[in-house]
Amino acid sequence: MKRSGKMKLGLSMRSLGYHVAAWRHPDAPPLGALNFESFYWAAQAAERAKFDMVFFADSLSVRGRDEPKGAAARSSWNLELEPITVISALAPLTKNIGLVATASTTYNEPFHLARKFASVDFISGGRAGWNMVTSWSDDEAKNFSQTHTKDYDFRYERGAEFIDVVNGLWDSWDDDAIERNQQSGVFYDATKVHSLNHVGKHFKVAGPLTVARTPQGRPIIVQAGESEQGREIAAASADVVYTASDEIQRAKAFYASVKGRMEKYGRPMDALKILPGLTPFVGRTLQEAQDKHDQLQELIDPLVGLGALSRKVGDLSDLPLDEPLTRIAGARMKSAGDKVMAIVKEENLTLRQLYQRFASANGSRVVIGTASQIADTMQEWYEAYAADGFNITAARLPADMESFGELVVPELQRRGVFRTEYEASTLRENLGLPSAESRYAGGEGVRSVTEILAAAGAAS
Amino acid sequence: MKRSGKMKLGLSMRSLGYHVAAWRHPDAPPLGALNFESFYWAAQAAERAKFDMVFFADSLSVRGRDEPKGAAARSSWNLELEPITVISALAPLTKNIGLVATASTTYNEPFHLARKFASVDFISGGRAGWNMVTSWSDDEAKNFSQTHTKDYDFRYERGAEFIDVVNGLWDSWDDDAIERNQQSGVFYDATKVHSLNHVGKHFKVAGPLTVARTPQGRPIIVQAGESEQGREIAAASADVVYTASDEIQRAKAFYASVKGRMEKYGRPMDALKILPGLTPFVGRTLQEAQDKHDQLQELIDPLVGLGALSRKVGDLSDLPLDEPLTRIAGARMKSAGDKVMAIVKEENLTLRQLYQRFASANGSRVVIGTASQIADTMQEWYEAYAADGFNITAARLPADMESFGELVVPELQRRGVFRTEYEASTLRENLGLPSAESRYAGGEGVRSVTEILAAAGAAS
Numbered sequence: 001m002k003r004s005g006k007m008k009l010g011l012s013m014r015s016l017g018y019h020v021a022a023w024r025h026p027d028a029p030p031l032g033a034l035n036f037e038s039f040y041w042a043a044q045a046a047e048r049a050k051f052d053m054v055f056f057a058d059s060l061s062v063r064g065r066d067e068p069k070g071a072a073a074r075s076s077w078n079l080e081l082e083p084i085t086v087i088s089a090l091a092p093l094t095k096n097i098g099l100v101a102t103a104s105t106t107y108n109e110p111f112h113l114a115r116k117f118a119s120v121d122f123i124s125g126g127r128a129g130w131n132m133v134t135s136w137s138d139d140e141a142k143n144f145s146q147t148h149t150k151d152y153d154f155r156y157e158r159g160a161e162f163i164d165v166v167n168g169l170w171d172s173w174d175d176d177a178i179e180r181n182q183q184s185g186v187f188y189d190a191t192k193v194h195s196l197n198h199v200g201k202h203f204k205v206a207g208p209l210t211v212a213r214t215p216q217g218r219p220i221i222v223q224a225g226e227s228e229q230g231r232e233i234a235a236a237s238a239d240v241v242y243t244a245s246d247e248i249q250r251a252k253a254f255y256a257s258v259k260g261r262m263e264k265y266g267r268p269m270d271a272l273k274i275l276p277g278l279t280p281f282v283g284r285t286l287q288e289a290q291d292k293h294d295q296l297q298e299l300i301d302p303l304v305g306l307g308a309l310s311r312k313v314g315d316l317s318d319l320p321l322d323e324p325l326t327r328i329a330g331a332r333m334k335s336a337g338d339k340v341m342a343i344v345k346e347e348n349l350t351l352r353q354l355y356q357r358f359a360s361a362n363g364s365r366v367v368i369g370t371a372s373q374i375a376d377t378m379q380e381w382y383e384a385y386a387a388d389g390f391n392i393t394a395a396r397l398p399a400d401m402e403s404f405g406e407l408v409v410p411e412l413q414r415r416g417v418f419r420t421e422y423e424a425s426t427l428r429e430n431l432g433l434p435s436a437e438s439r440y441a442g443g444e445g446v447r448s449v450t451e452i453l454a455a456a457g458a459a460s
Numbered sequence: 461m462k463r464s465g466k467m468k469l470g471l472s473m474r475s476l477g478y479h480v481a482a483w484r485h486p487d488a489p490p491l492g493a494l495n496f497e498s499f500y501w502a503a504q505a506a507e508r509a510k511f512d513m514v515f516f517a518d519s520l521s522v523r524g525r526d527e528p529k530g531a532a533a534r535s536s537w538n539l540e541l542e543p544i545t546v547i548s549a550l551a552p553l554t555k556n557i558g559l560v561a562t563a564s565t566t567y568n569e570p571f572h573l574a575r576k577f578a579s580v581d582f583i584s585g586g587r588a589g590w591n592m593v594t595s596w597s598d599d600e601a602k603n604f605s606q607t608h609t610k611d612y613d614f615r616y617e618r619g620a621e622f623i624d625v626v627n628g629l630w631d632s633w634d635d636d637a638i639e640r641n642q643q644s645g646v647f648y649d650a651t652k653v654h655s656l657n658h659v660g661k662h663f664k665v666a667g668p669l670t671v672a673r674t675p676q677g678r679p680i681i682v683q684a685g686e687s688e689q690g691r692e693i694a695a696a697s698a699d700v701v702y703t704a705s706d707e708i709q710r711a712k713a714f715y716a717s718v719k720g721r722m723e724k725y726g727r728p729m730d731a732l733k734i735l736p737g738l739t740p741f742v743g744r745t746l747q748e749a750q751d752k753h754d755q756l757q758e759l760i761d762p763l764v765g766l767g768a769l770s771r772k773v774g775d776l777s778d779l780p781l782d783e784p785l786t787r788i789a790g791a792r793m794k795s796a797g798d799k800v801m802a803i804v805k806e807e808n809l810t811l812r813q814l815y816q817r818f819a820s821a822n823g824s825r826v827v828i829g830t831a832s833q834i835a836d837t838m839q840e841w842y843e844a845y846a847a848d849g850f851n852i853t854a855a856r857l858p859a860d861m862e863s864f865g866e867l868v869v870p871e872l873q874r875r876g877v878f879r880t881e882y883e884a885s886t887l888r889e890n891l892g893l894p895s896a897e898s899r900y901a902g903g904e905g906v907r908s909v910t911e912i913l914a915a916a917g918a919a920s
């Protein structure tokens with residue numbers, strides 16, 4: 001059951017990589033994730049490997065300030081550069097790779113975001129993307145004059161309207177609106193510039209945008225929510241979905257669930273690419289890969305590892321680290337505690353082994369092996385329609401991107417499941433997405449996401 | 461009365477330059493101000509000329525949509541890239557020059573702006589600056605869920621509080637907060653990280669920022685308001701003031717007024733640099749300079765020129781263009797009409813000559829001449845304490861920056877009033893500003909701008 005076409009690959013970047021101990025590795029850059037150079041090297045390695053895009057996650061607060069015993073101060077994750085500035089800086093330094101930054105619909109204004117991503121699309125010649133998130137933590141709310149995060153429905157409702165407005169603003173100028181007739185003195189055709197005049201529940205935005213329609217028509221929209229509302233928004237309006245499945249059956253179900261919702265919005269299934277996260281540890285031999293993995297695991301600070309685990313199952317600080325675990329005191333969530341104890345018993349784990357297991361995965365699939373073993377897993381997921389490709393959540397940057405590019409990518413290319421050269425210069429075209437039609441282009445008239453969701457009875 | 465020290469120079473960029481007809485010049489880049497390359501060339505030319513900074517003005521709406529006869533469609537000003545993305549993109553492409561972007565305190569959140577400018581400061585190695593504006597137009601309000609711009613006092617009050625919060629967030633991390641002890645596993649010293657816990661009239665912001673204290677300590681703050689409130693905020697908290705005086709006596713009075721307010725805030729006068737705008741037309745001969753100027757003036761579309769003039773004095777469209785003007789029909793503002801008619805009579809101007817006169821100046825001083833004549837004016841202003849330097853509002857980009865760098869800068873250097881090499885790698889040091897002390901650094905404790913203004917009884 002060979003699947004035709006090629007898989008798509010992104011490099012997801014967070015701090016110095018997705019592994020909590022990445023900063024303790026001897027090769028880690030001194031300034032941590034405040035060091036632009038390390039993102040630049042990683043982006044260059046990803047572009048050499050013909051990746052579709054680099055992707056920057058984000059959060060809007062320092063986390064864990066109130067955690068016991070200073071676990072937060074033992075993590076490098078709280079310090080990082082703001083991603084829109086990072087993708088802007090990468091734009092003139094790269095040529096073909098897509099540049100995706102995360103930005104929240106809860107604490108931003110659509111005019112600002114539409115304008116910034118449109119600008120990056122011009123600076124990069126058609127490679128900008130926006131990962132739309134709704135922000136869930138109270139810590140973030142407190143940096144924006146609020147005391148608690150708004151509830152789920154409010155955030156997703158605002159998020160859907162936000163996307164509408166942004167799409168509308170991106171359509172402000174028709175493709176051929178700029179005449180630039182130096183002789184006659186007419187710079188643009190005013191009949192081809194549209195005021196949005198959006199009036200909604202959360203926003204009133206007149207428009208037009210101060211940036212013309214971009215090289216991609218519209219920048220790419222990535223969505224990363226997994227709930228019903230998240231899936232519905234993705235089916236209605238996202239170009240890419242980033243997910244965190246660690247198991248193929250679950251990934252297949254998610255894939256089918258999201259793609260199955262697209263038809264009612266009049267969208268073909270391949271107008272949306274679903275990319276689960278995947279953390280590879282690759283070696284020339286299995287042993288080398290395993291050693292790479294174990295070396296990082298050994299560097300996990302017990303406080304950091306226990307901190308992450310404790311948030312799930314309660315305080316564990318009085319238990320011995322290196323003896324087989326027999327109980328978990330005062331599990332915070334019973335179901336989580338039971339699930340964890342089942343794993344512990346089955347595998348006879350110590351407390352250290354247990355937190356290591358949780359600390360490295362971060363929700364995505366971890367694959368340890370040779371290039372051929374890692375390619376096997378990727379190909380299996382791709383061919384089973386569990387994924388259209390992967391967002392590589394490298395454990396350590398830029399090192400793990402470099403080794404993936406040198407070892408795994410040639411293997412995927414040999415098998416014919418990944419490109420050997422960029423097909424085009426825009427992210428939209430490289431992803432194989434249909435071109436973005438303006439809502440003013442005539443024909444049926446593109447409906448807004450809010451209208452679509454209402455019609456589908458899906459916005460809860 | 462020689463003045464010691466050197467003048468400071470910025471290049472102010474707007475669209476394809478400050479002249480409304482810049483886009484009609486045969487050498488103008490096709491995409492207009494959506495073309496990143498032309499900003500890059502201009503920034504390179506400014507860096508070759510050892511300028512302190514490049515500076516990007518901004519506005520948040522398409523202007524003049526309701527103007528009669530489509531004058532707006534005859535201007536290229538409505539389309540431009542968002543400036544924070546532009547300075548981010550310039551950061552890794554430049555080495556010494558400061559990078560200043562305009563951003564509004566009325567339509568932004570302080571956490572976002574503090575973070576973005578801090579990130580650019582890291583990416584550029586200490587060269588970021590923020591031009592703080594309060595946004596005055598209704599067109600802009602309508603893109604941010606409002607119907608009218610808020611009144612003056614509200615905007616300046618919010619602006620002052622906004623600066624406080626941003627400064628506080630920039631101080632979140634002490635200079636030595638990051639330990640990065642790979643052995644012990646401690647990444648930062650939690651006692652050296654400060655939650656701001658700001659609770660004010662306009663904002664509640666907990667902090668800390670997710671970016672460490674930056675290479676400059678704090679990015680540079682530029683201020684460009686000329687009212688009482690604007691001057692007071694500048695004296696209390698700005699590093700640079702950008703002004704638009706076209707006459708030396710008025711410039712001297714403004715300079716003295718702003719600097720005279722600094723003492724009560726405990727700030728030495730040279731902790732603030734006042735840079736008026738200046739539009740040079742330079743040639744190897746006076747004739748060449750004059751021709752350069754006249755060529756652009758000839759390209760001013762009558763509708764664009766009349767449109768700008770009409771906003772001041774009312775409709776002029778039924779008057780002949782090339783006969784001496786005798787009356788102005790229905791002047792909108794009597795005082796403006798009288799002032800204009802006085803000039804018309806004194807100089808016996810035609811309507812075309814009149815709008816040309818207004819269209820090229822844009823409020824700043826225009827100087828047409830040889831390098832030596834332009835340097836004379838600059839030196840005169842500098843030595844008379846009418847200016848600490850200039851923000852060059854080049855008529856046409858990048859061409860006028862290139863000719864200024866090739867002709868005028870060597871003349872200023874020969875006279876010893878401008879640097880021949882950068883003194884340092886940060887903008888703050890090149891501007892000769894004192895280092896930025898953190899509010900947590902002990903000593904007297906830096907007061908907030910709001911407190912300072914209240915104590916001075918200055919915030920109206």
Ligand SMILES: Cc1cc2nc3c(=O)[nH]c(=O)nc-3n(C[C@H](O)[C@H](O)[C@H](O)COP(=O)(O)O)c2cc1C
Nearest residue numbers: 057058102133134135224225226227230242243244
């Ligand atoms: C793979 C993945 C990546 C995510 N990345 C971010 C991120 O970078 N920043 C953020 O604020 N939220 C992020 N989120 C959170 C989502 O935007 C969303 O708030 C969260 O998943 C809860 O919504 P849901 O129940 O629809 O999944 C991510 C979620 C997933 C599944």
Ligand SMILES: Cc1cc2nc3c(=O)[nH]c(=O)nc-3n(C[C@H](O)[C@H](O)[C@H](O)COP(=O)(O)O)c2cc1C
Nearest residue numbers: 517518562593594595684685686687690702703704
């Ligand atoms: C030289 C100069 C440059 C300015 N540049 C901008 C700008 O780029 N964007 C903007 O919104 N306002 C700009 N302004 C407007 C000011 O921020 C302010 O709103 C306006 O001057 C009114 O305030 P004031 O009465 O204190 O001068 C500028 C003002 C001056 C004097």
